[in-house]
Amino acid sequence: MSEQISLQAEVPLELGGKRLDQILAQLFPDYSRSRIKTWILDDKVTINGEILNVPREKLLGGELVSIETELEAAREYEAQEITLNIVYEDDDILVINKPADLVVHPGAGNPSGTVLNALLHHCPEIASVPRAGIVHRLDKDTTGLMVVAKTIQAQTHLVKNLQKRENFTREYEAICNGTMTAGGVIEQPIGRHSTKRTHMAVQVMGKPAVTHYRVAEKFRAHTRLRLRLETGRTHQIRVHMAHLNHPLVGDQLYGGRPRPPKNATPELFQMLRDFKRQALHAVRLQIAHPITGEIMRWEAPIPDDMVKLTETLREDSQANQEIEY
Structure with a gap:
């Protein structure tokens, strides 16, 4: 399946002196720079009727530029x-x-x-x-x-x-192992693990990665968090929390094995043992609509398994508090 693309424009005089790829990116902002460069190299761009396949070629201004191509499903x-x-x-x-x-x-x-x-x-x-x-x-x-x-x-x-990192906000709810005292920012680059192909890891030569987090609720040996991604690397939250020695509950890839506290209630012990996925939920999304520019927000209810886990952690904390008194 393909979509035919036919674009024409006159190069404004004020863009004279700029490179072809830069001019086309400004004239046709609905298409990415990499896509435009590919079209130039593939002879899909003409200037005054003549093919020009050099992205860095500078134009004078006033030329008629045309793009005739098609978008193929990858x-x-x-x-x-x-x-x-x-x-x-x-x-x-x-x-x-x-x-x-x-x-x-x-x-x-x-x-x-x-x-x-x-x-x-x-x-x-x-x-x-x-x-x-x-x-x-x-x-x-x-x-x-x-x-x-x-x-x-x-x-x-x-x-x-x-x-x-503009007009695109992603917030998450998570439950991690260990009691965290305060929120903060994790700025640690992430790359492919050096020996484990399916794992990511904090790597000096990795891509920049920034995660903001705050404590939403503390339990005896676990913490409920709210997190916001500034970047979007593979497994970012999971890797960053494991790096802090607070892996997510249920995250078997990054060390989130069951860690029931001393004197855990039977219900909590069973819940932690049976929780087989990382306790991570994309709870809030805010974007600028890509066409209208309108700011739009959505929230997704916390899934039942994480709600039940949170309730069981609260009950365990309450039960042990009563024992202390």
Whole structure:
């Protein structure tokens, strides 16, 4: 499936002296710089009717620029009828509340049954948008809010805001091991683990990663947190919390094994043993709408398993407080 693209414009005189790729990025802001550069190199751009395939070539101003190309789906995936919990939808974007045990994008070991497959069934035209409009991801067992772009234009603007860290706020609720005394900011670069292929880790040569966190509630040996991502690295919150020696409850990849406190109630002991996913939920999403610019906010209720875990932790704290007295 492909979408035909036909763009024309006259280069304003005030842009004279700038490079071709810079000019096109300003004239056609609905498309990313990397996409525009590819079109130039692939002979899809003409200046006054002549092909110009040198991105760094400078123009004088006043030229007629044309782009004739098509957007191909990066890869054909199967459309599957998978239920999505859609909390908002319009012509440009889609916001879903992802459940646990649902992979976002097909990959090794998960060729189908993903959010992407579900999006192709729900909105077939999204096939012409790279990655079916997915601009940020949640791990398989992380629940909560995700925004998806339904058009190239929406995707371009969402990705720009995400990269610039503007008008794109993601907040999470989590429960970690250990009692934290105060909130703070974690600024530690993240990269692929040196020996474990499926793991990420704090690495000196990794990509910059910033996580803000605050304490929402303290228990005897656990803490409920609210976190805000400033960057969006793979497994960022999980890696950063493990780096602080406070791995998330249930996060078997990063050391979140059961750690019941002394004299834990039987209910808490059982709950911690049976909690098989990281206790992490994308609770709040705020963006500027990629087309209208309107500031939009959504919140997703805390999932039942995390609600039950929180209640059991409170009951354990209360029971042991009564014993002390």
